[in-house]
Amino acid sequence: MFPQKMILTFSIYSILIAFALIFSVLLTNKLVKIEVLDVRYPEIDGLRGYLAFFVFLHHSYIWRFFLQSGEWNEPISNLFNHFGQTTVAFFFVITAFLFTLKLINSKNKEINWSAYISARLYRLFPMYLFSVGIIFFIAGYLTNFKSKVPFSENIVTILSWIFFNVKKGLNINGLEDSFLLNAGITWTLPYEWVFYFLLPLIALFFKIKVNYKIILSFTVVAALIMIINGSSLRHFFPFLGGIIAALVIKKNIFGTVLKQKKYTFLAISLLVCSVYFFDSGRRPIPIIITSIVFIIIASGNSFFGILSSAFSRKFGQITYSIYLLHGILLFVIFYFVIGFEEAKKMTDNEFWSVIALSVFPLIFISQLTFKYIEHPLMELAKVKLKSSSVKS
Known part of the structure; x- marks a missing residue:
């Protein structure tokens, strides 16, 4: 009965959490000002922030059961499982969509693959290394900054x-369940990197000329990443959905039809059906549904103006920081602020109240890291990319 009771409590507190989100984004935008960046698909930018927030709720639910049982398991609730799995599928679809479009748009140009990978490094590594630095510090503190295992280990x-290979059993300095420090959230990043390195191979399908040395070297790196991380092929299906979405949007198959409000209702209905009938967002039909919903959004459907609003787009810009930092924040709250023993005694009402209160620090810190870590490096990457284009 505990899961049903918890979901009922969450349903009641969802209004409070939604209010906390709106309040936090609005207040943070006053305290830490950032500009809305110009993008080709503002609706996708607006979507990202909500996806990252759903992952936060997904891990909040898992934390509740972990505190009770000591076991870290996927939610038995369809809704909270989709908050994690369908959201990740959306992220993979978005990646494949955007980079496939870049390939298609570069069909008659020579692609500087070294500059492309360099830009990815500037985009993903700085913020990730910052988050890992925090994790290493916490792990050091919890192990008294003394070596507990052999140096080589x-x-x-x-x-x-x-290098993103974070999973259960990979403990820092012998600290048991080190993955708890960020909820193991970065398991998705190796899949992103595999796709980046497979792009030269994918380019061949679009009849784009690529040096065979580039194809060989990039494919080998992709294969090594898959082997080292024990990648599962099923997680690559959403990328296929993103490639198909890029072809559909580029050929303008549906024109402006999908912008109509009736397709917003269709998208919402499809997502509701996916959650109701499937306990996992990783099954073929939910992935197909995710891809269809994404095509509707990428066609310019803003869900009644919500996704294209300045509010959503500013929220969406800090997605990567939210994604990387929310697990750390949850650990800090439950271990250092409340304490595991006290957190274990919390009622559902108390638990979701804590989650609602944690929204502001999450948004505020994420906006700071976006402004002072992510964005400057993004701009530097653009400068270097332009410079390399001029040289070539």
Whole structure:
């Protein structure tokens, strides 16, 4: 009965959490001002922030059961499972969509693959290394900054964490369940990197000329990432959905038809059906539904103006920071602020109240890291990319 009771409590507190989100974004935008960046698909930008927030709720639910049982398991609630799995599927679809479009738009140009990978490094590594630095500090503090395992083992673990290979059993300095420090959220990033390195191979399908050395070297790196991380092929299906979405949008198959409000209702209905009938967002039909809903959004459907609003787009810009930092914040709250024993005693009402109160620090810190870490490096990457284009 506990899960049903918890979901009922969440339903009641969802209004409070929604209010906390709106309040936090509006207040943070006053305290830490950022400009809305110009993008080709503002609706997608607006979508991202909500996706990252759903992942936060997904892990909040998992934390509740972890505090009770000591076991870290996927939610048994369809809704909260989709908050994690369908959201990740959306992220993979978005990645494939945007980079496939870049390929298609570069069909008659020579692609500088080194500059492309360099731009990805500037975009993903700085903020990730910042988050890992926090995790290493916490792990050091919890182990009294003394070596608990052989030096060689620590080096392997540290390098694994730095290069996104974070999973159960990969403990920092012997700290049990180190993945709890960020909820193991970065398991998705190796899949993103595999797709980036497979792009030269994908380019061949669009009859784009690519040097065979680039194809070979990039494909080998992709294969190594998959082997090292024990990648599952099923997680690549959403990328296929994104590629199809890019072809559909580029050929303008539906024109402006999908912008109509009736398709907003269709998209919402499809998502509701996916949650109601499927306990996982990783099954073929939910992935197909995710891809269809994404095509509707990418066609310019803003869900009654919500996704294209300045509010949503500013929220969407800090997605990566929210994604990387929310797990750390949850650990800090339950371990350092409340304490595991006290957190275990919390009622559902108390638990979701804590989650609602944690929304502001999450949004505020994420906006700070976007402004002072992510955005400057994004701009630097653009400058270097333009410079390399001029040279070539």
